[in-house]
Amino acid sequence: MSSAPAIVPTDRSTASPEEVLSRRLALTGTIALFVLCLAWELWLAPTGRGTLAIKALPLLLPIAGLLRYRLYTFRWLSLMVWLYCGEGLVRATSESGTGALLAWIEVGLSVLVFVACALHVRQRLRAAKAAQ
Template sequence: MTPPSPLPPDGFVRRTRVLAVGSLLALIVLGLAWELWLAPTGQRTWALKVLPLALPLAGLLKHRLYTYRWLSLLVWLYFTEGIVRATSSDGLVVPLAWTQVVLCVLLFGACAAHVRHRLAQAKLAAT
């Protein structure tokens, strides 16, 4: 499959990119705040779990389609963690976990819509 042509981003691509970057940054901030200040699990080293989320930021900002693809798979690990912690914990952890779940769904939706739209644009440009 050939990569999509470097067309200037349209409004939909810009909106999905903003949503993806925003929800990714929010997940990073949430993860750090959760493990360092709000409801630490006892070992602050769990804050390192957000490091994999920092890797795709550059790719998202550079419009790399491949980054949107693999991030849409990575985010399900954080979704699963959120669901498990939301249903098995109590106290402040529950709303934090549900917030993580919502951010993961937003991030996945933005990535999926972005990839579909850009591939459709590339297909139209090729014809």
Template sequence: MNKTTQINFTRRLALASLAGLIVLGLVWEMWLAPIRPGGSLLALKVLPLCIPLAGIMKNRMYTYRWVSLLVWLYFTEGTVRAWSDKAPGNYLGMIEVTLCLVLFVACALHVRIRLKNATHPSTPAPEAQTP
């Protein structure tokens, strides 16, 4: 795989997992396993995830960096709810943990590949001195 293909793959993977977290959060708190019957305001937890969508779509490096930190809040929630909720909430928590890990890895790889490809001024090798 060439570098451009890798960058596009990690970008699509980050976008898909971010969208998956948003959809999962809404469906989880409104229909599948809400805390209160009929849905709850906990569905608003997905709003912070909507903010980086534009940055990921525009391929902004800064967005990838801070999303890789934000995702750990959702990872923690997924871990706690996978451990403490009853079915189907615990399964949804496991899905959230998986999506968070995919998002983190996609963001980390994307940043790493782009930084590796960044053009740095090459420094000439020092010439060998002859005695």
């Protein structure tokens, strides 16, 4: 019977350079996606009265976990970010002009966050397995 590898908590002092890079990419991408969503719906190409800006609020939740290297945060953020990718794809193909450009940027940032989170989880699991 095999057991799952124990995940060793990581912080800045014990993180490998690859883990630090993937965390920085995930954190930077999440903050950039938050800023993009706010700017898009409030100033750049608002639809309606700017009420869609509320879509940016869930992106504030993972920031503390990313700063603390919480593996669980990387895992659920890698799933949550697909909602933003889906919205970006729908709006990129249905809008024109500035809205379409902003939507493609949202798709790119969403994919960046996903890749960074997936890499980070993979690196941490590999490190935990090697520690056994």
